[in-house]
Amino acid sequence: MPELHHELGMTDLEYTAVIDTLNREPTEAELMMYSLMWSEHCSYKSSLPHLRDLPSDGPQVVVGPGGGAGVVDLGGGWLAALRIESHNHPSFVEPYQGAATGVGGILRDVLSMGARPIALWNQIRFGELSDPRVRYLFDGVVSGIAGYGNAVGVPTLGGEVAFEPCFEANPLVNVMCLGILRSDDLVPSGSLDNGDVAVLLGAPTGRDGIGGASILASASFSEEDVSKRPAVQVGDPFAAKKLIETCLELASRRLLVGLQDLGAAGIACAASETAAGAGSGMDLALDAMPRREDRMSPAELLVSESQERMLAVVAIADLPAALEVARRWEIEASPVGTMTAGGTLRVFDGDSIAAEVPAESLADGAPVASRPAAKPGYIDEVWAAAAEPQAPLDVGGALLGLLDQPALASKAWVYEQYDHMLGMGTVVGPGHDGALLRLRGTQKGLAVSTDGNSRRCLLDPRRGTSRLVFEAALNVAVTGAKPIGLVDNLNFGDPEQPGVMWQFVEAVAGLSDACRSLEIPIVGGNVSFYNSSDSGDIMPTPVIAMLGLADPMPETPPRLDAATDGMGLWLIAGGGDVPDFAASAYAKLMDGELVGRPLPADPVLGKGVIDVALQLAGGGHAAVVHDISEGGLALALTEICMMSGVGAKVDIRDWRILFGEAPHRVLVASDRSNLADLVDLGDAVRVTPIGRFGGDVIHFGDAAPIAVVEAAAVWRNAIPRRMAGRSR
Amino acid sequence: MSVAVVVYPGTNCERDVMHALRDVGAEAELVWHREEDLSGFEGVVLPGGFAHGDYLRPGAIARFSPVMKGIEELAEAGKPVLGICNGFQVLCEAGLLPGALVENRGLRFICRFVHVRIDSTDTVLTRATRLGQVLRIPLNSYRGSYAVESAGVESGLVAMRYCDEAGEVDAEHNLNGSVDSVAGLANQRGNVVGFMPHPERASDRALGSGDGRVLLESFVAALGDA
Numbered sequence A: 001m002p003e004l005h006h007e008l009g010m011t012d013l014e015y016t017a018v019i020d021t022l023n024r025e026p027t028e029a030e031l032m033m034y035s036l037m038w039s040e041h042c043s044y045k046s047s048l049p050h051l052r053d054l055p056s057d058g059p060q061v062v063v064g065p066g067g068g069a070g071v072v073d074l075g076g077g078w079l080a081a082l083r084i085e086s087h088n089h090p091s092f093v094e095p096y097q098g099a100a101t102g103v104g105g106i107l108r109d110v111l112s113m114g115a116r117p118i119a120l121w122n123q124i125r126f127g128e129l130s131d132p133r134v135r136y137l138f139d140g141v142v143s144g145i146a147g148y149g150n151a152v153g154v155p156t157l158g159g160e161v162a163f164e165p166c167f168e169a170n171p172l173v174n175v176m177c178l179g180i181l182r183s184d185d186l187v188p189s190g191s192l193d194n195g196d197v198a199v200l201l202g203a204p205t206g207r208d209g210i211g212g213a214s215i216l217a218s219a220s221f222s223e224e225d226v227s228k229r230p231a232v233q234v235g236d237p238f239a240a241k242k243l244i245e246t247c248l249e250l251a252s253r254r255l256l257v258g259l260q261d262l263g264a265a266g267i268a269c270a271a272s273e274t275a276a277g278a279g280s281g282m283d284l285a286l287d288a289m290p291r292r293e294d295r296m297s298p299a300e301l302l303v304s305e306s307q308e309r310m311l312a313v314v315a316i317a318d319l320p321a322a323l324e325v326a327r328r329w330e331i332e333a334s335p336v337g338t339m340t341a342g343g344t345l346r347v348f349d350g351d352s353i354a355a356e357v358p359a360e361s362l363a364d365g366a367p368v369a370s371r372p373a374a375k376p377g378y379i380d381e382v383w384a385a386a387a388e389p390q391a392p393l394d395v396g397g398a399l400l401g402l403l404d405q406p407a408l409a410s411k412a413w414v415y416e417q418y419d420h421m422l423g424m425g426t427v428v429g430p431g432h433d434g435a436l437l438r439l440r441g442t443q444k445g446l447a448v449s450t451d452g453n454s455r456r457c458l459l460d461p462r463r464g465t466s467r468l469v470f471e472a473a474l475n476v477a478v479t480g481a482k483p484i485g486l487v488d489n490l491n492f493g494d495p496e497q498p499g500v501m502w503q504f505v506e507a508v509a510g511l512s513d514a515c516r517s518l519e520i521p522i523v524g525g526n527v528s529f530y531n532s533s534d535s536g537d538i539m540p541t542p543v544i545a546m547l548g549l550a551d552p553m554p555e556t557p558p559r560l561d562a563a564t565d566g567m568g569l570w571l572i573a574g575g576g577d578v579p580d581f582a583a584s585a586y587a588k589l590m591d592g593e594l595v596g597r598p599l600p601a602d603p604v605l606g607k608g609v610i611d612v613a614l615q616l617a618g619g620g621h622a623a624v625v626h627d628i629s630e631g632g633l634a635l636a637l638t639e640i641c642m643m644s645g646v647g648a649k650v651d652i653r654d655w656r657i658l659f660g661e662a663p664h665r666v667l668v669a670s671d672r673s674n675l676a677d678l679v680d681l682g683d684a685v686r687v688t689p690i691g692r693f694g695g696d697v698i699h700f701g702d703a704a705p706i707a708v709v710e711a712a713a714v715w716r717n718a719i720p721r722r723m724a725g726r727s728r
Numbered sequence B: 001m002s003v004a005v006v007v008y009p010g011t012n013c014e015r016d017v018m019h020a021l022r023d024v025g026a027e028a029e030l031v032w033h034r035e036e037d038l039s040g041f042e043g044v045v046l047p048g049g050f051a052h053g054d055y056l057r058p059g060a061i062a063r064f065s066p067v068m069k070g071i072e073e074l075a076e077a078g079k080p081v082l083g084i085c086n087g088f089q090v091l092c093e094a095g096l097l098p099g100a101l102v103e104n105r106g107l108r109f110i111c112r113f114v115h116v117r118i119d120s121t122d123t124v125l126t127r128a129t130r131l132g133q134v135l136r137i138p139l140n141s142y143r144g145s146y147a148v149e150s151a152g153v154e155s156g157l158v159a160m161r162y163c164d165e166a167g168e169v170d171a172e173h174n175l176n177g178s179v180d181s182v183a184g185l186a187n188q189r190g191n192v193v194g195f196m197p198h199p200e201r202a203s204d205r206a207l208g209s210g211d212g213r214v215l216l217e218s219f220v221a222a223l224g225d226a
Helices: A002-007 A012-022 A028-037 A088-093 A095-111 A132-152 A212-216 A223-231 A237-252 A266-278 A298-303 A316-328 A359-364 A378-384 A395-403 A454-459 A461-477 A498-518 A585-590 A603-618 A632-644 A655-659 A708-723 B014-023 B067-076 B086-093 B150-154 B213-224
Strands: A061-063 A070-075 A078-086 A116-126 A156-163 A172-182 A197-202 A258-261 A281-285 A309-314 A333-340 A344-349 A352-358 A426-428 A435-438 A445-452 A482-491 A522-528 A541-550 A568-573 A624-627 A648-650 A666-670 A686-693 A697-700 B002-007 B027-032 B043-046 B081-084 B100-102 B110-118 B134-141 B145-147 B157-163 B182-186 B192-195
Touching (some): A002 A028, A012 A028, A028 A266, A028 A298, A028 A352, A028 A359, A070 A482, A070 A541, A078 A095, A078 A522, A088 A095, A095 A116, A095 A237, A116 A132, A116 A435, A132 A156, A132 A237, A132 A708, A172 A482, A172 A522, A197 A266, A197 A316, A237 A258, A258 A266, A266 A281, A266 A359, A298 A344, A298 A352, A309 A316, A309 A333, A352 A359, A395 A585, A395 A632, A395 A655, A445 A461, A454 A461, A454 A498, A454 A541, A461 A498, A461 A541, A461 A603, A461 A624, A482 A498, A498 A603, A568 A603, A585 A632, A603 A624, A603 A666, A632 A648, A632 A655, A632 A666, A632 A697, A697 A708, B002 B067, B014 B213, B043 B067, B043 B086, B081 B086, B086 B100, B134 B213, B157 B192
Parallel strands (some): A116 A156, A281 A344, B002 B043, B043 B081
Antiparallel strands (some): A061 A070, A070 A078, A078 A172, A258 A309, A281 A333, A344 A352, A426 A435, A445 A541, A482 A541, B100 B145, B110 B134, B157 B182, B182 B192
């Protein structure tokens, strides 16, 4: 079948490896399964060799990378489960359903650990909003996230929204989910007994999403690819809600010995991973699968990506009780498989065998793709040029220009379409550096921040990625939470291009360095390659999602809207003020040039600033603790003023200090006069009073003052005015 | 004095409402929608969510659930019945309240704090409040725009209207475009109330507002009625 394997996206080498594994030609169903399970999306064949050395250990780590979700110990018998995934390609083909099913998929991953999903974050990136198709994609993705998340009953606490031309034909839609569970409810993994029963829970199986992982997610894109729409799945949050409650009841009643999501590659993936993970085999009966459509072939049933399905494994003695739980929640539960000795996945179509393969070969047997990496030519060019944007005509004008950039503007248009209050846990919601959730019945708070910066990572993937880890850690620290683990989503272009592979390898190195410096374990991650279109590869875009634990949670956690008249303004930073304009928002605004080499993270200073932020927030010494990032000090201060509805006077005149983006800096609003005495600064960190809050205008040195209401109007309106006329 | 908190398969605020009721001293218990006998309860709350996915009109299927019998019996007996958000939609579909809830003006989900003004204290949800009192409570809905023929509003009691911080009712602060800025509506007897914003989400100052607490306290105080 040489033509078929090409159509399915397999190379000749991979096809030969299948024949070597089976000692015969594969059946159609077998070939379909291998093509999906060995796709880049499912197998990580290009990235895995580079990911093995990432730090993933720590006393708090219960389940590290490779599980359905990472799990960390919160103390007091509580665990948190977290995971991040991309749904980039489906969201370009069909933005509403692509984004919606991205949400559905990540919920089921967290659920597979026995955790109740309690919050979602989305990291979404598009082309510039001047393009009508970009507005359609942006609107559709936001609506899809809202439509699914709001209905399924899991709040969306924010994330990131960014715009760069490179995402015009390849938007990025990443979704992160946090779940919580009691440690006793963790679904066991590993040992399964022969005779244990695999039960397919949830929605019936149809032809939607066939080949999604191989056709959509593992190949580059061109404009005609909208014809791939049938490969996008359709979401049903109502079915998902019932599935969540069913699985949680099964877990809490100890009726499960295994639980796995059906996502990419459908039941072929769930069955082979379940069996391989336990060192077992499985007999799977296709006749037992409820279906939505007639005359589905074995291959279609095996790899359908119909949504809202889970594969539960239960001991045979518990089967009646498990089926009764599903019946009460009004979902279908069908015993479809039996665990067997040996390691063979046998698929029965009636009495005949449609597939008979070593489960392990599907789950973990993909031939590793050795991709050459080479520094792309642009790197030396951009490093040779210094990022020296022109001085502003006036500080106020430049500031208003930044506030009108959609990437820097208020994201209320987005997050007010998401239910971010459900669950009654949201103490600090979207629009702040990090979100903070309280854990009912405890003193604990959980903070999450997700961060990416495509432009900086393009200029230097290693430094850029490393700085993201420090920034995300700082963003949870400013809520009073100590960073305890992260998941990453590595969005890159075509890995068959050595330059893209170099970006990837460098980014992974930066991730590793920063995590080791901060002693934060990586408990899971996702790699999305082939983010490229007719106009080239996307900028390298690693996204870091950091989890922090506040225990106890501060009584009044800092928030951006808490500055009041008379409070002092402080800068927490290192000693030297070195402005960094490489990849800065100011440089983009002023001359659009993307050159220079960003400053590296400084591990000692970075750690010191995080520690001071934690002391200030945890000790209740500050009303506002705000990370300085894109747009520099000027934008950070203006954000505090706009959200708090108060003016400020700051004694800094140098526009380079106001707009530069050097790392490891924090602004603080506090009514304490002796801030420096209240915290242990260590050797690297300085606390400097730089101004005071009051009035209704912002003074930067002797520059003309800017009215807070005027700034706020520009900032609040930047996205709505561009989206006006798009009404769904 | 126990409250039934009704759970349809797609309800998603049931645990929030149960906890918030318990926080104000009530006994509250989740009741599956297949249960038709609510005679053991002094009152009932239909929480927010998407009862059956809302792929048809919200509440269009829920009104046929067995639990509707128990809800109607409590309403008939004069006991407190509260529908929040999706629960409000269900009470309208079931004919226990006049009118219907349609898509928001602007056709987008709205999730933000709004202000509502108390315009009647003769309902089980508002009896502990003052006329004209302004409360800050989250609105979280896509089909939250109250629609009814003009005679319809008069057949009920408008308990609360959307307003600004100072209590002024105007079009700008009627975010979802409800008829007459209606945020909360009761039957003439005042024991059946529908309310589009979520009082349970404003029942603790740590969450940004404690203003919803007085509404839940009113409801719990009414449990001894009838």
